[in-house]
Amino acid sequence: MALSKKSIASIIAAGWLVCTAAWAASVSVVGLFKDKAIVSIDGGKPRTLSVGQTVQGVKLIAADSGSASFAVDGKRRTLGMGQSFAGGAATGERQSVSLTADARGHFAAAGSLNGYPVSFLVDTGATSIAINAAEAKRMGLDYKAGQAVGVGTAAGVVPAWRVKFNTVKVGSITLNQVDGMVVETGLSMPLLGMSFLNRMEMKRDGQTMTLTQRY
Numbered sequence: 001m002a003l004s005k006k007s008i009a010s011i012i013a014a015g016w017l018v019c020t021a022a023w024a025a026s027v028s029v030v031g032l033f034k035d036k037a038i039v040s041i042d043g044g045k046p047r048t049l050s051v052g053q054t055v056q057g058v059k060l061i062a063a064d065s066g067s068a069s070f071a072v073d074g075k076r077r078t079l080g081m082g083q084s085f086a087g088g089a090a091t092g093e094r095q096s097v098s099l100t101a102d103a104r105g106h107f108a109a110a111g112s113l114n115g116y117p118v119s120f121l122v123d124t125g126a127t128s129i130a131i132n133a134a135e136a137k138r139m140g141l142d143y144k145a146g147q148a149v150g151v152g153t154a155a156g157v158v159p160a161w162r163v164k165f166n167t168v169k170v171g172s173i174t175l176n177q178v179d180g181m182v183v184e185t186g187l188s189m190p191l192l193g194m195s196f197l198n199r200m201e202m203k204r205d206g207q208t209m210t211l212t213q214r215y
Helices: 007-015 135-140
Strands: 028-034 036-041 047-050 059-064 067-072 076-080 090-091 095-099 108-113 114-123 129-133 147-153 157-170 173-183 200-205 210-212
Touching: 028 059, 028 067, 028 076, 036 059, 047 059, 090 157, 095 108, 114 135, 129 135, 135 173, 147 173, 173 210
Parallel strands: 129 173
Antiparallel strands: 028 036, 036 047, 059 067, 067 076, 090 095, 095 210, 108 114, 108 157, 147 157, 157 173, 200 210
């Protein structure tokens, strides 16, 4: 898998974005106080919620300087500063999630690999999901048991290993046994590549990209 200079630059430059679902709100906490929380809902401008207040289907149940608890889609979610909850919804029997681009046009998504939370950068130029070695070690992934290959980056060719992720989750979408790559150096953010995206219907409408699971 070759990572272009554009891909590497995108990883470095891309800001974190929450992923939003077709009907289930996404909530990102940007400020915490006693009985109040400053949140961004569905990628919108930050706003202050007081305990008991409901906005766009999101109700603040409790808050202090350490965390805030919300009722979202009938479920209780507790988040700390800078954390987010990204909802998801089914389209018919197929799961769907919507992503919002940042000012540079980059799409990012909150998800998980093998159950470990990660923030992905959507990269259609990457042939598979790619993470760096430090991320793989954090997950306890025995990546060096995989096939060793060389990957071209802006810094030259670096060691990499082909792996298989047991589960990959983005919003409400979960895929099993997805091809991936662990790159020794050169990646500062996990890439959501075509080994995942090929199994989605991808639709873009302005600053919104919707991924719908095909199989």
